[in-house]
Amino acid sequence: MWEFIFKDSKDISGCGVSGIINVKGSLIPGDLIIKSITCQEERGNGLGAGFAGYGIYPDFKEFYALHVMAEDKHYLENFERFLFQKVKAIYHEPIPTKKVKTIKNPPIFKRYFVKLELEEQVSPEEEENKLIEMVMYINANLNGVYILSSGKNMGVFKGVGFPEEIAEFFKIDKYQAYIWTAHNRFPTNTPGWWGGAHPFSLLDWSIVHNGEISSYGTNKRYLELFGYKCTLLTDTEVVTYLLDLLIRRHKLPIKLACTALAPPFWIEIERLNEEEKNLIEALRVVYGGALLNGPFAIILAYNGGIVGLTDRVKLRPLVVAKYEDYYYLASEEAAIRTICPNPELIWYPKAGEPVIIEMPMGTIPNQKSYI
Amino acid sequence: MKPINFSSFYPDFFVERLENKCIKCKICVKECTYEVHTWDEKKKILKEDHGKCVGCHRCEAMCPTDAIIIKRHPSQFREHHLWNPYFIKNIYKQADKGGVLLSSTGCDLPLKIYFDHLVIDACQVTNPPIDPLREPMELRTYIGSKPEKLEVEKTETGYKLKKALPPLIKLEMPIIFSGMSYGSISLHIHQGLAHAAKELGILYNTGEGGLHSSLYEYKDHIVVQCASGRFGVNVDYLDAGVAIEIKIGQGAKPGIGGHLPGEKVNEEISKTRMIPLGTDALSPAPHHDIYSIEDLKGLIYALKEATDYKKPVFVKVAAVNNIAAIASGIVRAGADAVVIDGVRGGTGAAPTMFRQYVGIPIELAISAVDKRLREEGIRHKTTLIASGGIRCSADVVKAIALGADLVAIGTPLLIAVGCTLCQRCYTGKCPWGIATNNPELIKRLPPEVVYEKVYNLMNGWKSEIKEMLGAMGLNSIESLRSNRDKLRAIGLTKEEMEILEVKHAGE
Numbered sequence: 001m002w003e004f005i006f007k008d009s010k011d012i013s014g015c016g017v018s019g020i021i022n023v024k025g026s027l028i029p030g031d032l033i034i035k036s037i038t039c040q041e042e043r044g045n046g047l048g049a050g051f052a053g054y055g056i057y058p059d060f061k062e063f064y065a066l067h068v069m070a071e072d073k074h075y076l077e078n079f080e081r082f083l084f085q086k087v088k089a090i091y092h093e094p095i096p097t098k099k100v101k102t103i104k105n106p107p108i109f110k111r112y113f114v115k116l117e118l119e120e121q122v123s124p125e126e127e128e129n130k131l132i133e134m135v136m137y138i139n140a141n142l143n144g145v146y147i148l149s150s151g152k153n154m155g156v157f158k159g160v161g162f163p164e165e166i167a168e169f170f171k172i173d174k175y176q177a178y179i180w181t182a183h184n185r186f187p188t189n190t191p192g193w194w195g196g197a198h199p200f201s202l203l204d205w206s207i208v209h210n211g212e213i214s215s216y217g218t219n220k221r222y223l224e225l226f227g228y229k230c231t232l233l234t235d236t237e238v239v240t241y242l243l244d245l246l247i248r249r250h251k252l253p254i255k256l257a258c259t260a261l262a263p264p265f266w267i268e269i270e271r272l273n274e275e276e277k278n279l280i281e282a283l284r285v286v287y288g289g290a291l292l293n294g295p296f297a298i299i300l301a302y303n304g305g306i307v308g309l310t311d312r313v314k315l316r317p318l319v320v321a322k323y324e325d326y327y328y329l330a331s332e333e334a335a336i337r338t339i340c341p342n343p344e345l346i347w348y349p350k351a352g353e354p355v356i357i358e359m360p361m362g363t364i365p366n367q368k369s370y371i
Numbered sequence: 372m373k374p375i376n377f378s379s380f381y382p383d384f385f386v387e388r389l390e391n392k393c394i395k396c397k398i399c400v401k402e403c404t405y406e407v408h409t410w411d412e413k414k415k416i417l418k419e420d421h422g423k424c425v426g427c428h429r430c431e432a433m434c435p436t437d438a439i440i441i442k443r444h445p446s447q448f449r450e451h452h453l454w455n456p457y458f459i460k461n462i463y464k465q466a467d468k469g470g471v472l473l474s475s476t477g478c479d480l481p482l483k484i485y486f487d488h489l490v491i492d493a494c495q496v497t498n499p500p501i502d503p504l505r506e507p508m509e510l511r512t513y514i515g516s517k518p519e520k521l522e523v524e525k526t527e528t529g530y531k532l533k534k535a536l537p538p539l540i541k542l543e544m545p546i547i548f549s550g551m552s553y554g555s556i557s558l559h560i561h562q563g564l565a566h567a568a569k570e571l572g573i574l575y576n577t578g579e580g581g582l583h584s585s586l587y588e589y590k591d592h593i594v595v596q597c598a599s600g601r602f603g604v605n606v607d608y609l610d611a612g613v614a615i616e617i618k619i620g621q622g623a624k625p626g627i628g629g630h631l632p633g634e635k636v637n638e639e640i641s642k643t644r645m646i647p648l649g650t651d652a653l654s655p656a657p658h659h660d661i662y663s664i665e666d667l668k669g670l671i672y673a674l675k676e677a678t679d680y681k682k683p684v685f686v687k688v689a690a691v692n693n694i695a696a697i698a699s700g701i702v703r704a705g706a707d708a709v710v711i712d713g714v715r716g717g718t719g720a721a722p723t724m725f726r727q728y729v730g731i732p733i734e735l736a737i738s739a740v741d742k743r744l745r746e747e748g749i750r751h752k753t754t755l756i757a758s759g760g761i762r763c764s765a766d767v768v769k770a771i772a773l774g775a776d777l778v779a780i781g782t783p784l785l786i787a788v789g790c791t792l793c794q795r796c797y798t799g800k801c802p803w804g805i806a807t808n809n810p811e812l813i814k815r816l817p818p819e820v821v822y823e824k825v826y827n828l829m830n831g832w833k834s835e836i837k838e839m840l841g842a843m844g845l846n847s848i849e850s851l852r853s854n855r856d857k858l859r860a861i862g863l864t865k866e867e868m869e870i871l872e873v874k875h876a877g878e
Contacts, residue, residue, distance in 0.1 A: 212498040214844035217772075217856030225748055250520040256530060265507045275531050279523065282536050285513050286521050286751070288849030294498050295844075313506055313846065315499055 015198070015210035016043030016184040017318075019299040019329040020339075021306040025363040026325065027055060027176035032339045034172055036328075037163040037182035039335045043210075048185030048197035049166040050158025052206040053177030054303060054364075057153050061365045063090055063113035064131060067148040067155045069194055070108050075144025082142060086134055087114040095157070100169045103161050107194055109170075111155065128203055128248070135202065140229060146195040151204025152303065152366050158183070158197035166197075178364060179301050183208035200236040202244060204303045204368070209236040210316050210331060211296025222289025239298060242290050247370050254307060254370035258354035260287035262312045299329050304367040305358035314351030321346040327357045377463040381456075382421035385444040386430075392438035393417065399430040399439060404800040404812065427793035429802035461723070472723035475796035475806070476782060477623055477715040477760060480727055485734035485867070486766045490876060492857045493842040501846050503837035509847040510836060512777050514574075514614070514754045515539035515683040516707040537707075538683055540613050543572030544833050545771060545848055549712075549758050549781035550596045550616060550687070552580030554631045554640045554652065555719030555796065556785070556806050557813040563821020564784065565589040570822075571829050576779070579618055579629050579654060581643040582611050594685065597674065599628045600654030602644040606677060614708070615674050616685040617667070619658070622716025622733070622759035624725040625689030628654030632720060634799040637808045668704035675705075683707035683754075690714065690736035690759065691729075695743035701753075702744060708754040710779060711736050715760030717782040719806055720797035733759045734773060738871045741774025741853055764835035773871060774853045787828040788821050 018036040022028055033051060057065050066083075070076035083089070095109035116130055135150045149156035154177075157170040163184045167173065183198035199206040213219065213235040220230045220238060226249070228241040239261075246257035260283050263269075269280050284291070295315030300307040308329040310318050321328040321336045321343035328336040328343070336343065349355050358369055386407060395417060399408040407423045408430060410416075421444060431439045448456050461472055494500040501508065515538055522533040548568060553561050561575075561583060568575035569592045576594040577586075581603020586593065593612030597604050609615055620626065631640075631652035641648045661667050671684050686701045687710035688694070694711065701709050713733025718726065737757045744750040757775035761767060762783060770778050786792065789803045796806035804815030840848065843857050851857065859876040860868050868875060 212844075214494070214498055215850035215854060217854035218850050218852055221745060221853045221855075225745055225750060252521065252523065253525075253530060256523060266509055266511050267507060275526070276529065278535070279530060279532050282521055282532055284849075285536060285539065286517050286519075288847075288852070291847060291850055293845045293847060293850035313501070 015186055015208075016040030016331045016335070017182070017208045017210050017297060017299050017329070018331070018335050019179070019181040019208070019301065019306050019308070021179045021301075021327050021357055021359075022325050023327065023357065023359045023363070024325045025055070025178045025359055027178055028180060028326075030167070030172040030175045030177070030180070033180035033182045034164065034167045036330060036335045036339050037184055038167075039338045040184055040330070040332055041162065043186060043331060044162060044184035045186045046160075046162045046165075047187050048158070048160055048183070049163040050156060050183050050197045050199050050208075051167065051170070051172050052149070052154065052156045052179075052181045052199040052201060052208070052301060053172075053175050054154045054179035054204070054301060055177045056155055056175045057113070060091065060113040061153040063115055064150055064152055065155050066112040066114060066135075066150050067095065067157070068110050068112065069146045069148055070110070071144035072108070075142075076108060076110065079138070079142055079145040082138070083112065083114075086117065087112075088117050089114045096171055096174070097169050098171055100161070100165050102165055103159070103169055106159060106169065125248075132203060132244075136229065148195065149199075149201035149206065151201065151206075154204050154206070154303065156199050156201045156206060158199065159194040160197065178359075179306055181206060181208045181299050181301050181306070196234060198236055200234065200240050202240050205240055205243060206301050207236055207240050207243075207298055209239060209296060209298045211235065211298070211311065212294050213238060213292050213296060214294030215292060218289055219292065225289075235296070239292065239296075242292070243300060246287070246290060254305075254356055255354060256283060257370075258307065258309050258356075259283055259352075260290045261292045262309060262352035262354075263291060264352060265312070297331065302368055302370070304364065304369055305356065307357070308349060308355040310349065310351055310353075312352040317348075318355075319346065319348055320355050329355065376467045378460060378467050379422050381446060381460060381463075382424065382444045383460075384424040384426045385421055385442050386419040386424055387440040387442060388417060388419065389438045389440070392436045394436055394438070396435060398433055398435065402429050402433045402802060404802045404809075405798075425793045425795045425798075426791075427795070427802050428791045473720055473797050474723040474726045475717075475719055475721070475794045476792055477717045478727050478730075479794075482714070482732065484760070485732055485863070485871065486760070486762075486769050488861050488863050489734075489769050489858045489871070489873065490861060491765065491768060491772075491839060491843070492859070494844040498844045500844055501841040503834075503841045506841070506846060508837040508841055510544040510833065512542045512545040512848060513539045514542065514685075514708050514756075514777070516753060517751045519751055538681055540574065540683060541572070542574065542777065544829070544836070545777035546767060546829065546832065547574040547594070547756070547777060547779050548576055548784060549716075549779040550576035550578035550594070550618060551719070551781050551785075552578030552596075552602075552629065552631065553583055553643055554580040554635055554808065557804060557808055557816065558583055558585070558639065559813050559816050559818045560785075560788065560805060560821050561586060562818035563788070564825060565592065566818065566822040567825040567829065568592040570826055573829075574613070576616060577612070580631070580640065580652075581645070582608055583639065583643050587611055596687075597670075598654055599656070599658040600652060602646065602652060602654075609674065609678055612682070614683045614685055615678065616687055616710065617658075617670060617674070617706075618687045619661070619667075620689035620691075620712070621687065621718065622689045622712035622714055622730050623718030624721040625691050625730045627656045627722070627725060630654070630720045630797075632797055632799060635808050637810075640808055664700045664704055667701065671705045685710055685756070687712060689716070689729075690731045690733055692731065694731065694736045695739045698740040699743055699747055699749070702749050706753055708756055709740070710756040710758060711740060713757070713759030716758055717785075718796075733757050733761075733770070735867075735870050737770060737775050738773045742872065745853075764832040765839065767832065768836060768839050768851065769858060771848065771851050772854050772857050776852060783828065784825055787824045788816060
């Protein structure tokens with residue numbers, strides 16, 4: 001089942017996005033992100049919404065938290081037989097949900113806190129590669145199950161419905177996180193599949209995305225060069241893999257990775273000093289296949305930071321605000337002001353100019369920095 | 372006994388002279404290099420020999436009173452589907468003279484033109500089209516080998532590259548000029564093309580005939596070709612351009628070398644090519660120092676060595692059956708760009724059997740090569756240049772979406788300067804002053820005219836490519852590269868769509 005997700009029709013959607021970070025690592029109640037995303041109700045059509053929270057599992061912070069969605073018990077059992085051969089699960093339980101009148105026949109959700117069973121000691125990076133490999137294998141090959149997220153001390157909650165319905169279903173108000181992102185979706189042609197909602201996540205990367213990538217065919221083929229298989233036919237999947245490739249595998253600083261995705265125009269590059277010009281020209285020449293062309297605004301989060309980025313002509317909106325230790329990102333200013341009425345700073349980032357907000361190192365466990 | 376020439380009995384064309392319009396100015400006599408029109412001094416009339424007419428339309432175009440119409444000769448053979456007049460006349464020709472049938476330009480058979488079975492996408496509602504009149508629209512393209520990834524280091528103010536990129540050539544649009552030798556076409560065309568390439572920020576290619584001394588000033592826009600004949604190849608020549616192209620083969624005649632009939636070898640050409648006056652310039656079928664892929668590697672590196680590793684080396688091959696594997700070998704041998712020339716690629720002179728029946732269409736070849744290079748993880752190591760049968764800017768867009776980085780064109784440039792595709796370039800008598808070196812004839816086409824026409828054509832294509840990109844929601848040409856999603860097929864088989872990696876319209 002769920003084969004339809006692999007059928008050859010590309011996902012097209014418009015959307016609303018929100019994100020919050022506390023750079024001191026203080027926990028933010030789920031209510032706030034719910035309020036911000038539901039303020040952008042008009043940006044969705046009830047066919048998809050979701051949340052990602054970082055710092056939600058302090059008791060299991062050293063374990064990869066697998067959020068798993070299954071079509072029924074039978075598929076889940078089948079999946080568990082596979083999983084338990086590969087990993088040691090210290091704890092697993094159903095993800096608490098609540099009956100919501102408007103949500104009919106939801107899939108079943110379970111979370112697993114796991115460590116990889118490895119015969120020899122490997123570097124953290126290799127361990128992550130192995131985990132990614134396993135997650136991608138499961139998502140592509142095991143019937144009736146889908147891993148929504150797989151990072152440490154974080155998790156993705158998403159499904160078919162309006163944001164307030166999904167929030168109620170997953171009891172988002174019961175969680176606290178130092179980074180939240182949320183999404184409200186307006187797909188135009190996809191069937192209501194819970195896995196197709198955002199955030200899209202791999203390891204501790206998560207992405208919410210508003211837009212349509214016109215360069216999808218180019219990006220997909222470029223990623224295939226490096227062994228990524230784009231199976232979901234969503235733009236967001238492509239963005240996630242591109243960031244994984246550029247930042248984690250090619251070790252580009254996050255700012256340059258963002259520049260590769262939304263580079264300045266040649267006429268702007270000509271105006272830079274020689275050193276910068278050479279760098280950005282090389283970036284465009286080498287990473288032309290990673291250029292995301294077409295309208296988009298994305299919010300990207302990882303253990304330690306949050307990034308906002310729009311396409312090179314800013315065909316989709318993004319607003320950023322700061323208040324004390326909090327930074328807010330959203331499609332609309334109203335979505336920020338509803339939870340932070342008097343920000344110290346509020347600005348509309350320029351097209352293609354990334355907004356990168358990281359916590360100072362040592363703020364949270366397993367923290368990563370890509371600056 | 373007087374020899375009988377069967378082929379002269381059945382002319383291809385019919386020259387109709389409208390007596391009520393003709394003023395007997397005799398311009399037609401002067402313009403026709405094939406001596407179709409003659410003036411009968413005794414009878415004071417113009418006469419025409421239909422059998423000599425090649426259908427170039429020069430007389431028709433130059434006639435001040437529109438008194439001449441060139442049409443297909445109405446005389447007909449009895450219908451026979453297998454033995455149509457084309458084959459009958461070819462047999463007469465060979466029976467009369469013996470030898471090999473010659474043709475010019477590319478394959479003219481009604482093989483499937485895949486470009487015409489592909490349609491292009493556009494944005495509607497869910498993403499906005501971009502207007503090139505109001506937003507930047509980038510066609511800049513780089514030729515050369517690129518690293519798989521970049522390494523950077525932190526500086527006080529930001530980041531810088533750890534290592535500079537290998538030599539790359541910057542183009543302002545994804546089109547370059549194909550190699551057409553000096554000799555096959557006139558010096559004026561070369562001068563005009565080189566000038567246009569400079570103004571357009573693209574490249575002109577010498578072809579295999581060497582580089583005339585008047586062209587050294589365009590060095591930043593010149594690709595020098597090194598073909599099996601090695602005509603005009605010396606170290607100054609190798610250094611005269613920004614890139615060197617090793618020509619292994621061309622789409623019009625895969626498996627054989629270039630052919631310049633002695634009729635076209637005048638003094639300037641003999642100097643440039645370093646061959647005796649009036650001799651046939653026949654390039655050998657293989658390079659006599661390349662009998663295997665490792666020999667190709669040897670030549671690539673010999674050329675790089677000779678030019679201090681400062682210039683990318685291209686390798687040009689004809690699209691043949693195993694083109695994907697061949698291209699992969701060429702990339703592994705170190706070619707910074709691979710030019711693939713399809714069955715429709717043009718020529719000044721080719722044996723008819725080769726022009727018509729050897730090689731495969733560029734659309735299928737380019738897609739197969741792109742796919743293979745990706746599968747092998749070496750696509751970034753080279754630049755793929757598609758040529759052979761590109762007729763308009765939509766063909767350029769389609770070729771790039773099928774996996775090419777850019778295209779090379781030849782025939783459209785000649786049409787732009789007046790060529791009517793009469794396909795008799797090998798005679799050296801081109802009345803349009805294109806495929807000739809006759810000093811009187813080349814005056815008919817001065818370099819300034821060539822420059823202007825070619826510049827105009829390329830500018831038109833440039834605007835059209837920008838419009839099409841914008842309609843697809845793209846503002847940079849690299850986002851079109853290999854983007855098969857932007858194409859749909861109409862009326863192709865499953866197998867063809869698999870090779871082209873496109874879906875059918877409606878899917």
